Amino acid sequence: MTEQTVTLQPSESTPVVFEAIPREAKVYQVSVDGLTGSFKAVAVPLAGSISSRMIWHEPLTAWEFVTTDIEIPLNEEIHLAQAWLNQSETTFAGHVDLVVTYPDGTRGTLSAVINQNREAAPHNGWFVQFAPFLSTQEGTYTLEATLSSAGQVLDSVTFSLVVVAVALPFTFSNFVARKIVCPGATAWNAVEISCLITNPHSMAVTQDVAIMWARYSRTYGQWINCEGSFGGGTRWDCICNQMSSCLVNPFPITLQPGESINFFYAGHCYPDPSDPSFHPCAPLLPRNYNWYWWLEDGTGNKSAERSFST
Structure with a gap:
């Protein structure tokens, strides 16, 4: 039961409002000072x-x-x-x-x-x-x-x-490709490569990192493909194991989240079997070429490119 006290002056009137919150869907009877009425509460469907x-x-x-x-x-x-x-x-x-x-x-x-x-x-x-x-x-x-x-x-x-399983790329920075002039040799040079390789991701990443190269013959005025035959006037991007057929490449590298390594490839003018890094197919570079070098991982992400002439 709800009640309100109302004070009125002579001939004054005012509306009186009662608030009711029905809890069930049914007809409710209402009585106010002898006046009766009713209302029906219905359930409003939720959607x-x-x-x-x-x-x-x-x-x-x-x-x-x-x-x-x-x-x-x-x-x-x-x-x-x-x-x-x-x-x-x-x-x-x-x-x-x-x-x-x-x-x-x-x-x-x-x-x-x-x-x-x-x-x-x-x-x-x-x-x-x-x-x-x-x-x-x-x-x-x-x-x-x-x-x-x-x-x-x-x-x-x-x-x-x-x-x-998305392949995640490494990042490459401070890439250097340095020509090594072979002592006493008149026809050959070697290459020394270094680079900072970083895993910028939140998980460990393993990628094969390849030394990539292209060469331009100043003698013939055109790009030369990996097998040594003449290209058709276009540039050939080559994996360096095609240079000497048995060069160990690419290099599998695993880095933890945020880890970096200083990648280094030592060039050899005269491979020495007693050298721990010895490989019989270490590349020797002929003269009269412009050489272009970069690193590339398995996703196709590349380092900056460096070049020198022999």
Whole structure:
């Protein structure tokens, strides 16, 4: 029972408002100082929908919308934010559950960290952000997002993400290719190469690093291919094991996150079997050529280019 005390002057009138919050859908009887009436409370159906979703992971620089063709690198933290929309005519609090199924069938429920159980007015909604999970397996991840309110399921959608083992490049800096003039030789030179190679990523990376080269004949005025025959006026980019057929190349290198190494390749004018770095096919460079050198990893990422003439 609700009551109010009202004081009126002679001939004065004023509206008196009572507020009632019905808890059930039924007819309610109302009586005010002998005046009776009634009202009917009806249940307003809730309606909501799962809408767009956002994703962020390395190496993205900002959140992006999830698309059907998205591919995610292996061993990265995947951050997801799922949007929902209130499509009813009453305000309600929405709750979103997000379940991930890994490629091997393992299931896990992600924990919401932002905007869970927030109220939204009609035709409004929220992005619910979830704690990240790690893409530890290559393959297809299935995710099911479910929207509910007060235990009533309003919508559910399923989408997938594909995780691939992406080849990650090294970075190259301070690349030097130095000509070594062979003592007493009139026809040959050698090359000495150094470079700082860095893994800029958050995981260990293994790449084959190759010494790459091209040469231009000043005698014939054209680029020469790796086998020594004349090119057709175009430049040939060659892996250096094609120079001498048995030169040890490329070099497999493994670097931990943030690790760098000082790569060094020592040129030899006269290979010495007692030298620990000896190889019988260490390249000797003939004269009258312009030589162009660089390093390249398995992703095609290259160092700066350096050149010299023999």
